[in-house]
Amino acid sequence: MTTTSSALPLPASFAFDRRVQRPLVILLALAAPLIALAMGKSWVRVLDFALLYVLLAIGLNLVVGFAGLLDLGYIAFYAVGAYTWAFLASPHFGIHLPFWIVLPLGAAFAALAGIALGFPTLRLRGDYLAIVTLGFGEIIRIFMNNLNQPINITNGPQGIDSIDPLTIAGLDLSRDLDLFGFQISSLLLYYYAFLACVVFAIILVRRLQISRIGRAWAAIRDDELAAKAIGIDTRMMKLLAFALGATFGGVSGGLFAAFQGFVSPESFSLMESIVVLTMIVLGGMGNLAGVIVGAIMLTALPELLRHFAVPMQMALFGKTLLDPEVLRMLLLSLAMIVMMLVRPAGLLPARTRYAHRDRRNA
Amino acid sequence: METFLQQTLNGLVSGSIYALVALGYTMVYGILGLINFAHGELVMIGALVALQTVTLLNAAVPGLHPVILLLAGVAVAVPVCMAVGYLIERIGYRRLRNAPRLAPLITAIGVSFLLQTLAMIIWGREFHVFPQLVSTTPMQPMDGVVVSPLQIFTIVVAFALMGGLMLLVNKSRLGRAMRATAENHRVAGLMGINANGVIAATFIIGSGLAALAGVLFASNYAIAHYAMGFTPGLKAFTAAVLGGIGNLPGAMVGGLVLGLVESFGAGYIEHLTFGFLNSSYQDIFAFMILGAVLIFRPSGLLGERVADRA
Amino acid sequence: MITLLESRAVNKRFGGLKALTDVSLTIRKGEVYGLIGPNGAGKTTFFNVLTGAYAIDGGEFVMNGAELPAATPHLVVQHGIARTFQNIRLFRELTALENVMAGHHIRSSAGVWGILTQSRAAREEERLMQERALEILDYVGIGRHADTVARNLSYGDQRRLEIARALATEPQLLALDEPAAGMNATETVGLRTLVETIRGDGITVLLIEHDVKLIMGLCDRVAVLDFGKKIAEGTPAEVQRDPDVIRAYLGGHRAH
């Protein structure tokens, strides 16, 4: 390939020292919702969703970026997690289990779904997987839409509402917290809960990445035949990536159901899978920091378009030629194509490490 | 017996359309080893461009014979799709031939969504009624079996196109070059074949077939829509895998078998699942077949023929 | 002399083409065994069938007295066979160090749980693996490039890295497919020294090579393939005198 990952031409002062960079990122992550709150509650909501997407993108990155398996039905695992929560913690069946049961169960179901799907398909030609997972995503959606009869399981297209919120140690995150006379918004509570999940996920994924398993995945991605030739059981390793990635999807799905209080098949369309895929393509497949930035950018995109693109078009043409939703699809599809053609290493090209040592050359 | 004949007929109609689309997938996969996700969108573009042409022409010159309208629609839709198919290859995939495995696949998905979005911008989100240019008046050749001229027309046109393609591939110089390139790009190059030209030709031919399939599809369902290419695209790919990817006769057989299975399956799914699933699940048949083929016979019914990429 | 690997009447067909016909060889422990023959003779195919990359159509391989599993490359490695490829196949986005550490995969055992919790055993194993990988890189002479991404290495160093990665699987038999192809004279001499060192350390080497001089200087015994058949076997000197071999090499201008 000719287009390699040259570093961005940034001024030297911009390339922070590691020791400065890390505290700065932590500070930013902690302060972000407070800044957003100053701009209006809806922006905090956007941040909450951004964190859920970050979680999803981290999981999909494990499958696509590390192991090189193109999963186009990833959102189905998100759906499995969300519906697990909706079934087991809502008035729909009258079951109200606590999060520490529902969330692991959702993750486990998602992992099982991943194994069930991966087991027959992963021994095949790599690119068949893309189409099989695409089909799988659609099947799950068709079932969600139609399993309201003869027995009402999913409540069909209407979806399930009044879902139990996330309640940790008696603290209901859906209510504003009154702390010594200060009102702490529910949106902030969710933000910090999700942030904790994201940090935990990053730690786990980093550990996997710098391990014999992470290297085996990268080996399969770079050259499957050579990976086999050094004794890697490629099928098992792919299955592992698939199941672990699905687990992340299941967890974020459960959190999504709790946060939103409502799930319906509409939230799990193919478009959502594509959005998450674009997040990791933008960030640079395999590169965790880039993937996180990509996820945040794309979650904020619809809001930004709503706030800026519409008024801008009004000012320029006197009417809205492209509504924000169309504009978003246009930008997403163009992003995918242009990134692959021009910057396959992502917007923030960074070396992904698979050993504890630093790399010399970029 | 009557329902059996009726289901067979219905299956042949949709199956022959799947087959036309499947040919495009299989030709490209056979040569490049790439799933051209955007191929289904060419079905949609073909249908919508034909519809636009027919509408404009009808407004400009009212009272034209439907057959002339149909021919005009096809005459515009086919070259437009060929051009789009060519551009996709030229601008997108060609640069990625030696890129890491996932790059062309992701590009293909991006192209697919781009085409859908552009169609949405041009033609809006609504469903458009596709005019009945070939009569759909039902005829009853025997008790309980209903067939329309449109259905017969569809089957005849699809088979004629498939026959023409087989002639082209087996008898013409271009066909020989295509087969050689599918065998091995480098060797084909050594034999003095212009691989780039052959690959472009493959995209152009496949896109033309997709345009015609789009017109037939829209005629049969009387509807056209920016997202209409997705499902037939997916099903056609299934048909291509079912028949053996890279294998032209396989794509035709796969398309027809898929059409028939779907047609019969939709009729019997309630019995099969004891009333648990009804015909709204018809679309998952294709996926179930795809799953079954991949598990039990991944090289397809007639065997796959794929370029050696090593 | 102890037999390490034996191939018994191995056959491989590609459609109508007989790429290997009843090929029987015996490789002894500790020797450098050369496999030569004109282009298209079936040498690489022999490697592919041996290592399980291709299914075998007849015959069998016996390693240390046990039959090798067919068509499962990752199991063949566990029996102590490692290979390199005629056209280099490295993990291009990994550093040299990481490539070699990947080669350690089957000689390490940390599981998901140990890795996620960073158990003491997992951390210790990871540390040892890295140490060992650095040693191997030094051994093949590219220690200073440990942190260079594989695709940025020079051609000769990529060849060495591939050998290092294969050595990391701790093989008894190292199968090298034209390791000197594309190397200049200096690099070839270096390679020759490396193979001799490897043999000196008790690893048996199976060597496909075009460079007749290299083969003759390096190998203890040689087999000659032509059109998928073994036409001669013996010491380099014997083989060089064999009339069939001379005919195969001199008479053969072929399509491949």
Ligand SMILES: Nc1ncnc2c1ncn2[C@@H]1O[C@H](COP(=O)(O)OP(=O)(O)O)[C@@H](O)[C@H]1O
């Ligand atoms: N995967 C394959 N499919 C079809 N034919 C092959 C394949 N691999 C090798 N061959 C054929 O088998 C013969 C032996 O090839 P090979 O083992 O690569 O020869 P060598 O390594 O001795 O030059 C050649 O005619 C080659 O074209």
Ligand SMILES: [Mg+2]
């Ligand atoms: Mg060879």
